[in-house]
Amino acid sequence: MIQLADAILAVVLLTVLLSLGSNRLMALVKIMALQGIMVSITPLFLEHHQNLEGSALLLFQVMILIKGLLIPGFLIMAVKKVSIQREIEPIIGYHASIFAGLGLILLSAFITDKLHLSMPGDHALLLITAITTLAAGLFLMMSRTKAITQVIGYLMMENGIYLIGTALAKQTHTMYVVEFGVLLDLLVAIMIMGIILHNINSAFDDVDTALLDQLKD
Numbered sequence: 001m002i003q004l005a006d007a008i009l010a011v012v013l014l015t016v017l018l019s020l021g022s023n024r025l026m027a028l029v030k031i032m033a034l035q036g037i038m039v040s041i042t043p044l045f046l047e048h049h050q051n052l053e054g055s056a057l058l059l060f061q062v063m064i065l066i067k068g069l070l071i072p073g074f075l076i077m078a079v080k081k082v083s084i085q086r087e088i089e090p091i092i093g094y095h096a097s098i099f100a101g102l103g104l105i106l107l108s109a110f111i112t113d114k115l116h117l118s119m120p121g122d123h124a125l126l127l128i129t130a131i132t133t134l135a136a137g138l139f140l141m142m143s144r145t146k147a148i149t150q151v152i153g154y155l156m157m158e159n160g161i162y163l164i165g166t167a168l169a170k171q172t173h174t175m176y177v178v179e180f181g182v183l184l185d186l187l188v189a190i191m192i193m194g195i196i197l198h199n200i201n202s203a204f205d206d207v208d209t210a211l212l213d214q215l216k217d
Helices: 002-021 025-045 054-082 094-115 124-143 147-168 172-204 209-214
Strands: none
Touching: 002 025, 002 094, 002 124, 002 147, 025 054, 025 124, 025 147, 054 147, 094 124, 124 147
């Protein structure tokens, strides 16, 4: 179980690096769908989250559906509506972003070591992956100009927060109830985002948030 959990966390770290180095929006959405599924199934392979109750297991299955299918589905619809395939001019280049991602992994390992937290099942990689995913999501939001990419960065941050909760929470059922409530809010936000992106694209023929500086009274 420990080896399988570490393999899943390694895939999550790989999706982080791939997302930082990808300029194709459709590929980025698919990467986030994979990350959402991997993040959602992580608790199944951790000792302190075994033997889920019926209600918690149901919430767990719904979260996989939302993270892996519904949210990526709405994002794919948004990408098709705005008819933009790539992010051409990011604030920070893609090669530099990958190096920044590698630096975040090393920084997360350093922070995890300095915190001296007693991780259940000795899953130090879980907290490293959680901090990296959270920080990389924030980095993606700050280093890209397309609204869709910034939303994906927000989703990555949410995945990082979920992993942190998975690592530290002792009340598994409570954690899933809280996460389910957050996911419902997030799903509604993604639906609203699709409408907003369509309106921005109609007004500016682009979804570059830098164009919003042109708005005047």
